[in-house]
Amino acid sequence: MKSRNNLIKKIWTYLIIFSITILSFLWLFQVIFLDTYYVWVKTNDMSKIADKIYNNYNTDEFEDILDSLSFEKDVCISIVINDEQTYSSNGFSKGCLSSMESNFAYEKYKIEFINSQKDEAEYRIIDNRYQNQILIICVKLNDSSYAFVSTSLQPLSSTTNILTSQLIYVTILVLILSLLISYFISKKISQPIIKINKNAARMAKGDYDVTFDTDSSISEIVQLSNTLKEAKDELSKTDEIRRELMANISHDLKTPLTMIKAYAEMVRDLTYNDKVKRESNLNTIIEETDRLNLLVNDILELSKMQSNKLALMIQEFDMNDLIKSIIKKFDYLEEQNNYKFNYENNKKLLVKADKKQIEQVIYNLISNAVKYVGEDKQVIINIIDKKDTYRVEISDHGKGIKKDQLDLIWDKYYRTDKTHKRSTSGTGLGLSIVKSILNKHKFDYGVKSILNKGTTFYFEINKK
Ligand code: ADP
Numbered sequence: 355m356k357s358r359n360n361l362i363k364k365i366w367t368y369l370i371i372f373s374i375t376i377l378s379f380l381w382l383f384q385v386i387f388l389d390t391y392y393v394w395v396k397t398n399d400m401s402k403i404a405d406k407i408y409n410n411y412n413t414d415e416f417e418d419i420l421d422s423l424s425f426e427k428d429v430c431i432s433i434v435i436n437d438e439q440t441y442s443s444n445g446f447s448k449g450c451l452s453s454m455e456s457n458f459a460y461e462k463y464k465i466e467f468i469n470s471q472k473d474e475a476e477y478r479i480i481d482n483r484y485q486n487q488i489l490i491i492c493v494k495l496n497d498s499s500y501a502f503v504s505t506s507l508q509p510l511s512s513t514t515n516i517l518t519s520q521l522i523y524v525t526i527l528v529l530i531l532s533l534l535i536s537y538f539i540s541k542k543i544s545q546p547i548i549k550i551n552k553n554a555a556r557m558a559k560g561d562y563d564v565t566f567d568t569d570s571s572i573s574e575i576v577q578l579s580n581t582l583k584e585a586k587d588e589l590s591k592t593d594e595i596r597r598e599l600m601a602n603i604s605h606d607l608k609t610p611l612t613m614i615k616a617y618a619e620m621v622r623d624l625t626y627n628d629k630v631k632r633e634s635n636l637n638t639i640i641e642e643t644d645r646l647n648l649l650v651n652d653i654l655e656l657s658k659m660q661s662n663k664l665a666l667m668i669q670e671f672d673m674n675d676l677i678k679s680i681i682k683k684f685d686y687l688e689e690q691n692n693y694k695f696n697y698e699n700n701k702k703l704l705v706k707a708d709k710k711q712i713e714q715v716i717y718n719l720i721s722n723a724v725k726y727v728g729e730d731k732q733v734i735i736n737i738i739d740k741k742d743t744y745r746v747e748i749s750d751h752g753k754g755i756k757k758d759q760l761d762l763i764w765d766k767y768y769r770t771d772k773t774h775k776r777s778t779s780g781t782g783l784g785l786s787i788v789k790s791i792l793n794k795h796k797f798d799y800g801v802k803s804i805l806n807k808g809t810t811f812y813f814e815i816n817k818k
Pocket residue numbers: 722723725726750752753754755763764768769770771779780781782783784785786809
């Protein structure tokens with residue numbers, strides 16, 4: 355509620371400042387300087403008329419122009435040539451000085467102007483008939499001709515009075531309106547913010563069921579709620595990964611740990627004197643420790659990958675070199691177990707990707723092919739040169755994967771052969787790591803498999 359009040363106060367202050375500025379201008383122009391402004395506008399108008407007369411002197415339509423000017427602009431024009439008045443607009447404009455008394459005044463400024471030898475002059479005299487001021491603009495047309503344009507200046511005091519009383523009402527109204535408007539604006543802004551704030555506080559406590567939908571039309575508020583929505587999704591994902599990881603780790607670590615404990619106890623209590631049995635027991639312990647190691651590494655790798663902590667370090671490198679160095683790691687299999695790694699490529703394969711992560715992908719796929727290799731013990735690595743990418747295929751002639759399992763093998767901890775879980779070493783995490791890395795690179799990937807014929811995993815990597 356406090357924030358709402360603050361917002362109302364702030365918006366009200368700004369609106370009041372804004373209104374007062376506008377009102378001050380209104381007061382200044384409408385009331386205080388109205389007289390000055392009126393005379394200024396009139397004088398300007400009259401100067402324009404005088405210019406027009408000057409410019410049209412000696413033309414054929416001169417008199418017509420004078421007639422229409424005096425009629426349209428409500429001014430009185432007289433032209434004096436050689437001290438004789440040759441033209442006088444005989445309208446009923448208050449600006450015309452027609453009475454005797456005024457004629458006298460007229461004579462006075464006329465003579466004064468003609469004697470002054472000025473090109474242009476401005477006079478103001480009081481017309482006693484109407485008690486108003488008369489503004490006269492005098493222009494010299496040539497050496498002996500003069501034009502006099504006059505108009506009456508209306509007294510503005512009554513107008514000013516009306517405007518003043520109106521402006522008092524306007525001022526009060528504007529101030530009340532700005533209070534009301536600031537209340538509604540602040541309500542419109544603060545209500546969605548208060549709602550978002552409440553939900554953000556719930557999210558901070560770990561409740562990810564909150565929604566940040568807003569019906570506000572203010573784009574900044576919509577942006578704020580979208581950002582919080584993204585933050586919520588990210589947080590809930592991390593939270594889910596953390597929970598899953600805890601559950602899986604405790605489950606997966608338990609089996610090898612139980613075995614290690616059991617075999618260690620067996621050595622301590624039973625087989626410590628029997629060399630053969632003791633060694634067999636100790637080997638099991640070592641194998642299980644290796645398994646644990648593998649598991650922990652994979653889990654760490656995957657959790658890093660999925661929480662997006664491992665940023666991509668895109669670089670250019672030769673994939674031919676990389677594949678060869680990975681195959682080298684499996685040399686011992688070629689020597690001891692007659693495995694065959696078929697990779698026939700000698701040219702550079704310049705690509706652009708995160709080298710370490712792609713190494714992990716290729717390593718995981720080759721070690722899967724090794725794990726599930728066919729009787730021929732052949733692992734085939736094939737490169738297809740495409741327009742913008744290289745397609746890397748890793749195949750084996752093993753037992754293959756059933757069609758309905760092709761989509762599932764990419765899931766965490768999914769293993770097709772659940773019955774013999776411990777016969778082939780594996781954590782069920784290899785392909786989810788591959789999937790995470792390739793997704794992050796936005797590279798295409800997939801698997802094709804024919805039962806009892808073999809399996810081909812592939813991915814496409816961007817060329818340099
Ligand atoms: P694992 O550690 O069990 O190999 P992966 O995530 O690497 O875990 O693979 C998931 C499952 O996909 C494996 O358990 C296996 O059943 C199947 N799979 C993976 N690669 C192959 C392959 N080349 N041939 C047959 N099955 C495979």
